Amino acid sequence: xDLCDPVSIVLVTAGSRGQSLLFRYPFTAPCRTEQKEKxxxxxxxxxxxxxxxxxxxxxxxxxxxxxxxxxWFSSLMNFLLTGSPGNVFLESQLSLAVYSFSDSTLANxxxxxxxxxxxxxxxxxxxxxxxxxxxxxxxRQDREFKRNDGSSRKDDVxxxxxxxxxxxxxxxxxxxxxxxxxxxxRIAIALKHEEIRCRYxxxxxxxxxxxxDEMSTMPEDCAETPFQHILPxxxxxxxxxxxxxxxxxxxxxxxxxxxxxxxxFCLPHKVHNLNMGTIHIKPEVIHTSLAAIRPYHTLLFLxxxxxxxxxxxxxxxxxxxxxxxxxxxxxxxxxxxxxxxxPLSQVFAIAAHLxxxxxxxxxxxxxxxxVYVVAPNSSVNxxxxxxxxxxxxxxxxxxxxxxxxxxxxxxxxxxxxxxxLPQQQAEQVQMVxxxxxxxxxxxxxxxxxxxxxxxxxxxxGHRVRWIFGDSFPDGLSSLADxxxxxxxxEINPELEEELKDLTYAERKSVLQVPAALNPEDMKLFTxxxxxxxxxxxxxxxxYYENLRRSQLLTLLDKFRDVLFLCQHEDxxxxxxxxx
Numbered sequence: 006x007d008l009c010d011p012v013s014i015v016l017v018t019a020g021s022r023g024q025s026l027l028f029r030y031p032f033t034a035p036c037r038t039e040q041k042e043k044x045x046x047x048x049x050x051x052x053x054x055x056x057x058x059x060x061x062x063x064x065x066x067x068x069x070x071x072x073x074x075x076x077w078f079s080s081l082m083n084f085l086l087t088g089s090p091g092n093v094f095l096e097s098q099l100s101l102a103v104y105s106f107s108d109s110t111l112a113n114x115x116x117x118x119x120x121x122x123x124x125x126x127x128x129x130x131x132x133x134x135x136x137x138x139x140x141x142x143x144x145r146q147d148r149e150f151k152r153n154d155g156s157s158r159k160d161d162v163x164x165x166x167x168x169x170x171x172x173x174x175x176x177x178x179x180x181x182x183x184x185x186x187x188x189x190x191r192i193a194i195a196l197k198h199e200e201i202r203c204r205y206x207x208x209x210x211x212x213x214x215x216x217x218d219e220m221s222t223m224p225e226d227c228a229e230t231p232f233q234h235i236l237p238x239x240x241x242x243x244x245x246x247x248x249x250x251x252x253x254x255x256x257x258x259x260x261x262x263x264x265x266x267x268x269x270f271c272l273p274h275k276v277h278n279l280n281m282g283t284i285h286i287k288p289e290v291i292h293t294s295l296a297a298i299r300p301y302h303t304l305l306f307l308x309x310x311x312x313x314x315x316x317x318x319x320x321x322x323x324x325x326x327x328x329x330x331x332x333x334x335x336x337x338x339x340x341x342x343x344x345x346x347x348p349l350s351q352v353f354a355i356a357a358h359l360x361x362x363x364x365x366x367x368x369x370x371x372x373x374x375x376v377y378v379v380a381p382n383s384s385v386n387x388x389x390x391x392x393x394x395x396x397x398x399x400x401x402x403x404x405x406x407x408x409x410x411x412x413x414x415x416x417x418x419x420x421x422x423x424x425x426l427p428q429q430q431a432e433q434v435q436m437v438x439x440x441x442x443x444x445x446x447x448x449x450x451x452x453x454x455x456x457x458x459x460x461x462x463x464x465x466g467h468r469v470r471w472i473f474g475d476s477f478p479d480g481l482s483s484l485a486d487x488x489x490x491x492x493x494x495e496i497n498p499e500l501e502e503e504l505k506d507l508t509y510a511e512r513k514s515v516l517q518v519p520a521a522l523n524p525e526d527m528k529l530f531t532x533x534x535x536x537x538x539x540x541x542x543x544x545x546x547x548y549y550e551n552l553r554r555s556q557l558l559t560l561l562d563k564f565r566d567v568l569f570l571c572q573h574e575d576x577x578x579x580x581x582x583x584x
Contacts, residue, residue, distance in 0.1 A: 007275065007278070008174060008176065008177055008181075009177060009178075009181045009256075009272065009274040009275055010252065010253045010275070011171045011172060011173060011185070011249060011252055011253070012133075012172040012173060012174065013029055013030065013031060013171075013172040013249075014029065014030050014169070014170070014171055014172070014245050014246075014248060014249045015028070015029040015111060015115060015135075015169070015170040015171075015172065016028045016029070016167070016168075016169055016170075016241075016242075016245060017111065017112050017115045017116055017167070017168050017170065018116075018142075018164050018165075018166065018167045018168075018210055019112075019116040019164075019165050019166050019167075020142075020164040020165045020166075021165075022214070023112075024109075024112035024113055024116040025112055025210075025214065025217070026108040026109070026111050026112040026115075027210060027213040027214070027217075027235075027242075028213055028232055028235055028239070028241075028242045028245060029111070029232060030232065030242075030245060030246045030249050031249075032230050032232035032233060114128065114135075115128075115135060115137065115168055115170050116139070116166065116168060117139055117168075119141060119165070119166065121139060122139045122140055122141045122166050123138075123139070123140060123141070124138075124139075125138060125186050126138060126139050126168065126170070127182065127186070129175050131175070132174065132175045132176070133172060133173075133174075133175060134172070134173040134174065134175040134177065134182065135170050135171075135172055135173075136170065136171050136173060136182055136185045136186050136189060137168045137169060137170035137171065137186075137189045138168070138169070138186060138189040138190040138193045139166055139167070139168040139193075140166060140167060140168070140193040140194075140196070140197050141165070141166050142164045142165060142166060142167060142197070142200055142206070142207075143164075143165075143200075164206070164207055164210055167193070167196065167206060167210075168193075169189050169192050169193060169196070169245070170189070171185045171188070171189060173185060178274070180274070180287065180288055180289070181272075181274055184270075184272050184273070184274070184288070185272075187270070188248075188258065188268075188270045188272075191268050191270060192248075192260075192262070192268055195262040195266040195268050196241075196262060198262075198266055199262055199263045199265060199266060202265075203263070205241075205262075205263045206241070209239050209240070209241040209242075212235075212238050212239050213235050213238075213239055213242065216231050216234050216235045216238060217231050219231075219234075220234065240263070241262075244260055244262065247260070248260060252272060252275070255275070255276070256271065256272040256273075256274070256275025256276040256278075256363075257269075257270065257271045257272070257275075257276060257362065257363075258270040258271075259316070259318075267318060267320075269318070271361060271362045271363070273286065273287070273288040273291060273361065273363075274287070274288070276362065276363035277291070277363055286580070286581060290580045291360065291361055291580070293580060294360075294367065294577055294578070294580040294581065295356075295357045295360060295361070295367075297576070297577040298338070298353060298356065298357075298367055298577060299338075299545065299548070299577070300337060300338050300339040300342075300349060300548065301337050301338070301339065301369065301370070301544055301545065301547075301548040302337065302338055302367050302368065302369060302370075302577070303332075303333075303334060303335075303336055303337050303338055303341070303367075303368060303369070303370045304332050304334070304338075304356050304359065304360075304365045304366075304367070304368075305334050305365060305366050305367075305368045305438070305441055305442060306329075306332070306359075306364065306365045306442075307363065307364060307365055307366060307442050308364055310329065310330070313329055313359075313364055314326060314329055314330070316364075317329075324345070324347050324351060324355065325355050325358075327345050327347070328341060328345055328347060328352065328355050329359075331344055331345050334368060334370060334371050334438055334441075335370055335371055335372075336370060337370050338352050338353065338356065366441075366442075366578075366581050367577060367578055367581070368441060368448070368578060369448055369450075369544060369575070369578070371417070371434065371437065371438070372417070373416060373417050373418035373421070374416050374417070374418065374554060375416065375417045375448055376414045376415065376416055376417075376448065376449045376450075376451075376572065377411050377414070377415075377417060377437065377446045377447070377448055377449070378411055378412070378413070378414040378446070378447060378449055379408055379411050379412060379445065379446065379447075380444055380445055380446060380447040380582055381447075381582075382444075382582060383408075383444070383445050385404065385405070385408065385445065387405075391404065391443060391445075392404050392405070395407075395439065398439060399432065399435075399436060399439075402436070407436055407440070408440070408445065411446060414449050414572060417437065420433060421433055444581065444582055447574055447578075447579070447582060448574070448575065448578065449572040449573060449574060450542035450543065450544060450572065450573070450574070450575050451542055451543045451570055451571070451572050452539045452540070452541070452542050452543075452570070452571055452572070452573065453536065453537050453539065453543070453561065453568055453569070453570055454537060454538065454539045454568065454569040454570075454571070455507075455511060455515075455534065455537035455538070455567060455568060455569075456514075456567060456568065456569045457508070457510035457511045457513070457514035457515075457567065458514050458517075458566065458567060503528075503531040504531060504534070506534065506535070507534060511567075514566075514567045515530070515564070515567055517566075518563070518564050518566050518567060520563035520564055523563075526560060526563055526564075529560055530560060530564055532550065533546065533550065533560070536550075537568070539571070542575060543557060543558075
């Protein structure tokens, strides 16, 4: 069980019949007899195991992924029922006896006052955290409803409020709590909409209460719980069960309340938990990366295209389906916008949606000049499921042998056999795509720094090399003052305006390069000086300045005396490799 998985989902209502816990799932607690049998030593002569924890204050309300019990006083109950509206945060430090949760206890503590409805409900007790969004059912209590036979009546069993609550482990991150509150809010709004439209929640409540009434006549020692009998009778109960199981399995929820209102939700902490837990991507990281995508980026789907199209809601925009079908890791967003006739801003919005839902990731389009290397957080042992998956996808190929070819950064063109068949080269590209989807490879980009190398001579003959801008070490400031202003004939007047953003050392260093004598090269170089601070990689320079790679590399080679090149990851895509 992951820390971000819910422990339970609970539905409570309050009305003329008081507070009621209508449904919760899972409704079966772990068997205690089996646990006791495990604790019995096999050797009957062995000493009894001593309890490690005898302090009743350190008990746990969650055991083996189930809600098992907490302790309460009547004063604590009164505090919860009459507390202030809004968030309820409680850390009990009383040494109390432990007893199991009862339905009435949960119904009481999860049914706040009317003033607290419509706001976030958060209750923490020991190691258990309850998160919900209570909602008022009606503002007026004299509303008439129509029966199935056409007659009308007033609701004699009025429902005042309802609350869908998730039970979480108290140690979860605050961002996880916010996500679960967002889900409860969406479900609550959808239920209220259907309640106003067709009294859906009231009818489901009556069906559940009838089961509770039937089970109340059973003997007290009956092992059956009413919740398991509610499932076949209530569509809402089955929906809540599906929500719980979907969150534990995939982290995403696609629900249609009463077949009418769609509720879609994604838990990024679960969806972006990749490679058996070796990569964890937080929601704030995803938002940061999505805000930095550029037209030269593209989408790399992490799921099959058929599955992605089938998972789209029926009422989604046709532009989404068109973009998914025409997307390719070889096409940039700008090219996709032109091919699909979709505005670039809408392409970005669709891409952000797919990335947030874990269906795709952001990469630079694949080309032979791309430099790839094994990701630093790749953990692929011999028994990893990725090894078997790679072998089944690419027979006669070994994942470790392929990864060894990317131990050192090199352009993708160097990994292709020039004498190989087109089918072999296509398979090589497919293997790269497969490894990028599993975050086993990371792309390195080239960044350029302008490093002045001008040398200055003092009257005494000592020479000082000025390297990084106008900053001098202590003791050399006087030399900087003497040499800061250039002579009038040192800089070409025609280039003075173009090089005005550079320091004197940078201007002097650039003019000493032999390529500076070529007006065309010098004009292009001065145009690129804003990109020579190590903040934009070559691909970004090529896009914004409309340059070919060969043209840019030739210019950089001509001015290599004053340039420093380094390779590292693009911060935009690096976010998706956080561990």
